[in-house]
Amino acid sequence: MFKHSQLESVKAWVAHPAHAAMPLHARIQRAIRQLIVDGALGPGKPLPASRALAKSLGVSRDTIEAAYAQLHAEGFIDRRVGSGSFVAEMTEFTPGRRLSQRDTLLRNQAPNLSKRGAAMFRSGGVREMLSPRPFAHGVPETRTFPLQLWERLERQVRKEVGVQTLLHGDPQGTEPLRRAIADYVNLERGARATADRVLVLTSSQQAMSLCANMLLDPGDRIFIEDPAYYGARKAFDAAGLECVPIRVDRQGLVIEQIMAEPGRAKAVFLTPSHQFPTGVTLALDRRLALIEWAARHQAWIIEDDYDSEFHYAGKPTACVQGLDPHDRTIYIGTFTKSLFPGLRIGYVVLPPQLVKPMTVARTLLDGHTAPMAQLTLARFMEGGHFGAHVRTMRGVYAERLDVLAGLASKHLSDFVEPRVPIGGLQMPCVLTGDLSERAAVDAARRVGIELLGLSALHAAGDAKAGFLMGFAAYTPLEIEVAVKKLANALRAVTKP
Template structure:
């Protein structure tokens, strides 16, 4: 059976943008294949001879021949000596419905399925959550961005070249899922000296980020439908990680001294672990008092619960000396310690780590091997040298001084430009300042007005669970110069007072 060959439709297909970078014979082959799959060329239809089609398209005969050969290899057409080329009859059942679409207007494309269709229940829940958006540009007052424009890139590049030269082909192979030994040793030395931890290199697991650490905790420590205790308000990414694992998040309120340990002791949910940010509670900035740290550790030991300690930016403490981490005080080794280099160095590095109780090292390493294998070895070895040679500590000291100055400047700018609008809290450290809106001001409306002026105001209320939500903002400042802070504050003030 043969029908009139749809030359114009073929020409339309040949001009599709998706074929633009292909060789001509590939474009013809893909265009014919698309017509077959769409049903425009039904099973059994005879195709023009290669010479005829080449003449009508204005191309060489060999070009069409190569296209037909590939279509035959892929099973779309049959070629019979002395008879011609035909669309394969074997495709009949599969394409029968598609062939009926030939009556639709030329060039018609079916509507793509709606986003999220065909997902599992867990997949649908993750999709509906909206994910977690990272800030990809420097903008006032986005949170989580350190100063990157003054990073010692020349030093980093030199150390990376040295590592590549010394390790040669080794860095091109797969690495240990637990992490390169030189980096694990450097991390252990740093934490023991600077954070008061008690860490052996064998306890360190090198990861891509804090988020990956939380994902592993959610997968390995909490069963679907079971509870996990989280600070309220608390880190949005932690809540997302546990919700994605179908855990039931149970909020535990915080106050000026951090998480309320009296509420921990009163909890009867049966949760196996608690997530805390004791050095700088996110987002309030409160530091967990020593008394409560010890209460937390005793509660964990008595109840056989795990403590997930997220020490995301403890290096940046400006008022007095930072307190030692919970992990270093926990003699029962019930604490999983999470750290990151995204805040101390640069977020594009995509590297963090965990310090694990001995019995959890292998399970977490095995799980990590399933997720993404390992962190790039060349980056690990470069960072190890960066730490061993003293550059890491020097950079942290410089940034601590710089961020302290920027925090003071932002606090002063808020007092000068936004009186009667917000009250800024003065956290002892960190990279952002929580601000509480005065009565009569709407968080959503203020964020909208600021966005029109090119200023990003991360809202505070979304970090709360339950009915009681504080209205305000969480202003990041670490990546902004004093001039940028001042300019943004002027725009923000004008937008709010005139809006």
């Protein structure tokens, strides 16, 4: 018979809410197995008779017999006719041994990761809010997305393509979507793309990791904007690259340092259409100079065009890739910002010589992107719905930016100076008073408001303190309520 403590342990395991979904016999089997694994029941120890244990637990004998049968099948117990059930003798490997003090210490130590694994872990990853709240940056409006239209197109795909959508897809991406992407970036972004140069991925983050690992070796240098998108910096750091920060001014990346030391790095990372987080656009003469630098030194330009669809003043500047006759530019795009984050579709337009290597490399990561979503998106684009949706949201976001800028000037003028951008989904604000960035971000979070501090995006220590305020996903009324709540929170922490 079990000791009292062992019986109570089984009862507690069986009654725990976390195990409620398991059948009763499985809960009892797992509880007894845990006693064996933990060493509470050593090799050769007898188990209670099924009738007696059933009575103690208030269950049927058949339930106990089912639990014992599973333990026997897994090799944890021996069953002897006429003698009963016993913990199995496991000599070569005894999972039931008690952990020594040394074992416990080793278990609680940091994992023994590779250098690259340790760098990835230290970075903290790129975490997105599952349920965004004002003013989370980079989040599009999803509540008004034409979901019924999307579902109708998805049904058409299922009807016409059938079970093919349930099988493995082309690792480069479905041909209809690659063609639609090429047509779109050529028309709207001035790119030089063809369907056979497009690689469909799950995100722009995956694209940056691929570029970091396929184009550069650990220890290689890459020029990167300062301030820079945190996801890019983390991807490059994790790949073992040395990020060389280059200052950004009102005309984008300041290229003098690159031109003065042209061979210092093998690549440059840019967000030229709408620099993250400042919102400035890279001047044409600097774009052309970087293209010539890359061609002359056989370097790469990694161009992240993450939200250029949303430009509120005039026509957006053509992408760098479309200006590059030397095929040294990798153009990264995503539908996360223009449609909805749950779609998980991004893409790269590659120089011809990189298409096969990059496609092979992505098969080692996740094989391919889901065909159903790709084919539905292709129809959404081919039917003109993507362009119509972007145009609609561009007007909605422009209005919301105006509302936020006005409310920030009215209610937050004692604390920040808004820097109204000409595009994108977020507005930078620079702190003007004595309030620290950390105090502002913490005060906002306490009242349910999310701000991204600017200082952490800078490599240099002389960054101006401030934060980003995302506006795209929030209605004018939601923005007004949140701005007033933020103003009260900031006043509370600045009161003498």
